[in-house]
Amino acid sequence: MYQATKIVIITERTILDGVTKLIEQGGATGYTHVEAGGKGSRGVRSAIRPGISGVMANVKIEAIVRDKAKAEAIITSVSEAYFQNYSGIAYVEPVEILRPNKFEV
Amino acid sequence: MDMITDILTGFVSQMQKPTLAFLIGGMALAAFGSKLEIPEPVYKFIVFLLLMKVGLGAGISVRAADIVELAVPAVAAALVGIAIVLFGGQTLARLRGVTQVDAMATAGLFGAVSASTLAASMAMLDEEGIAYEGFIGALYPFMDIAALVTAIVLARLSAERKAAANISGQPGGAAALTVGEGHGNSNAQMVRGILLDTFRSPAISALLLGLALGIFARPDSVYESFYDILFRGLLSILMLIMGMEAWARLSELRRVAHAYVAYGLLAPLVHGVFGFAAGLFVHQITGFSGGGVVLLAVMAASSSDISGPPTLRGALPEANPSSYVGTSTGLGTPVAILSIPLWIILADMFIGV
Numbered sequence: 001m002y003q004a005t006k007i008v009i010i011t012e013r014t015i016l017d018g019v020t021k022l023i024e025q026g027g028a029t030g031y032t033h034v035e036a037g038g039k040g041s042r043g044v045r046s047a048i049r050p051g052i053s054g055v056m057a058n059v060k061i062e063a064i065v066r067d068k069a070k071a072e073a074i075i076t077s078v079s080e081a082y083f084q085n086y087s088g089i090a091y092v093e094p095v096e097i098l099r100p101n102k103f104e105v
Numbered sequence: 106m107d108m109i110t111d112i113l114t115g116f117v118s119q120m121q122k123p124t125l126a127f128l129i130g131g132m133a134l135a136a137f138g139s140k141l142e143i144p145e146p147v148y149k150f151i152v153f154l155l156l157m158k159v160g161l162g163a164g165i166s167v168r169a170a171d172i173v174e175l176a177v178p179a180v181a182a183a184l185v186g187i188a189i190v191l192f193g194g195q196t197l198a199r200l201r202g203v204t205q206v207d208a209m210a211t212a213g214l215f216g217a218v219s220a221s222t223l224a225a226s227m228a229m230l231d232e233e234g235i236a237y238e239g240f241i242g243a244l245y246p247f248m249d250i251a252a253l254v255t256a257i258v259l260a261r262l263s264a265e266r267k268a269a270a271n272i273s274g275q276p277g278g279a280a281a282l283t284v285g286e287g288h289g290n291s292n293a294q295m296v297r298g299i300l301l302d303t304f305r306s307p308a309i310s311a312l313l314l315g316l317a318l319g320i321f322a323r324p325d326s327v328y329e330s331f332y333d334i335l336f337r338g339l340l341s342i343l344m345l346i347m348g349m350e351a352w353a354r355l356s357e358l359r360r361v362a363h364a365y366v367a368y369g370l371l372a373p374l375v376h377g378v379f380g381f382a383a384g385l386f387v388h389q390i391t392g393f394s395g396g397g398v399v400l401l402a403v404m405a406a407s408s409s410d411i412s413g414p415p416t417l418r419g420a421l422p423e424a425n426p427s428s429y430v431g432t433s434t435g436l437g438t439p440v441a442i443l444s445i446p447l448w449i450i451l452a453d454m455f456i457g458v
Contacts, residue, residue: 012418014419042427043360053415053434055415055418055430
């Protein structure tokens with residue numbers, strides 16, 4: 001197994017395109033996103049009934065990069081671009097990966 | 106006195122009609138804490154079908170309509186959209202606890218059009234046997250886009266003015282002025298961005314596709330055998346969803362200023378009067394039908410709940426979505442739908458339907 005870093009960003013679905021663009025620009029080779037629900041400083045957000053407009057819908061985005069510094073740079077750029085006005089939680093986790101070439105540019 | 110009794114009895118009988126009854130039923134279910142859930146893909150599909158029906162129907166009629174008959178109400182619809190936003194800037198924006206950007210976002214949504222409300226009013230007119238111009242659906246984008254663009258541009262301009270005022274208060278204010286001059290270009294770019302975003306929104310793109318197919322293709326057979334037949338049944342489900350949604354969004358309003366509650370309850374009626382007056386004016390010029398006047402009033406009274414909010418969230422990130430979505434979906438939409446009978450009665454009194 002090989003060491004790598006996973007970025008996790010839970011944020012509004014409206015900005016999904018913008019966030020994934022920053023993730024790719026930051027050097028990640030891909031990402032995964034799923035509908036998310038939960039509770040935070042802005043109240044409860046439902047994944048099943050997110051509200052008809054979709055602006056109350058959340059997503060959880062994950063991406064894996066080999067280099068921890070790269071991971072931190074990505075979440076910093078996302079935070080600077082969006083988190084002043086959009087809800088967001090971001091963190092990194094150490095992970096072990098099977099095929100390192102999948103995560104190298 | 107007779108008039109008031111007439112309005113009241115008319116109103117009660119309207120409440121029993123499917124459109125309003127399903128809306129109230131949805132609100133009652135949500136208030137009761139029912140676990141009933143209608144999944145997101147289902148209502149997205151329903152909204153798409155309703156918009157295709159409205160678009161196709163309008164497109165098919167546009168073929169036969171002459172240009173003046175079409176252009177006058179289209180201009181009126183766009184002007185009403187702009188007037189609603191300006192009115193919001195003079196009222197809601199000045200109330201306590203409301204920021205300029207939140208007020209503009211809310212007024213923008215109220216100026217924009219709700220597909221579900223428009224479809225509901227068409228169904229009601231059909232039931233009453235009141236005729237209206239088939240091309241009316243084609244007016245939707247005019248009001249919708251005019252309102253959203255006006256609201257976003259005004260909010261952006263006021264934010265810039267505020268920023269410029271902060272800078273010019275300090276030494277080096279002249280530098281801020283020269284920066285301000287360069288904004289003409291970026292404003293045009295901003296408007297282009299908003300327009301592109303609006304045209305790509307699910308509601309407007311479905312409606313425009315329907316319109317284009319109606320005008321350039323011959324979809325009459327599929328319109329009559331599919332869209333027109335499904336319309337009423339699907340609308341009843343959508344009304345149920347709107348009722349449940351309205352109740353759910355009302356809770357968002359608990360955390361914002363009381364001014365939004367007053368605006369959400371009263372603005373649809375004032376806006377409806379704007380639309381109604383514009384409709385009467387068009388009636389004078391082109392002989393616009395009473396049903397057409399009703400639909401223009403309903404479009405003005407309605408507020409966008411599906412396509413408007415994501416556009417605003419993207420264009421005005423500083424605005425608080427709890428305030429504008431809560432006000433629009435929680436109060437604006439139910440008030441607008443419940444007010445439909447009022448416009449029918451008024452149109453009957455003024456010009457006869």
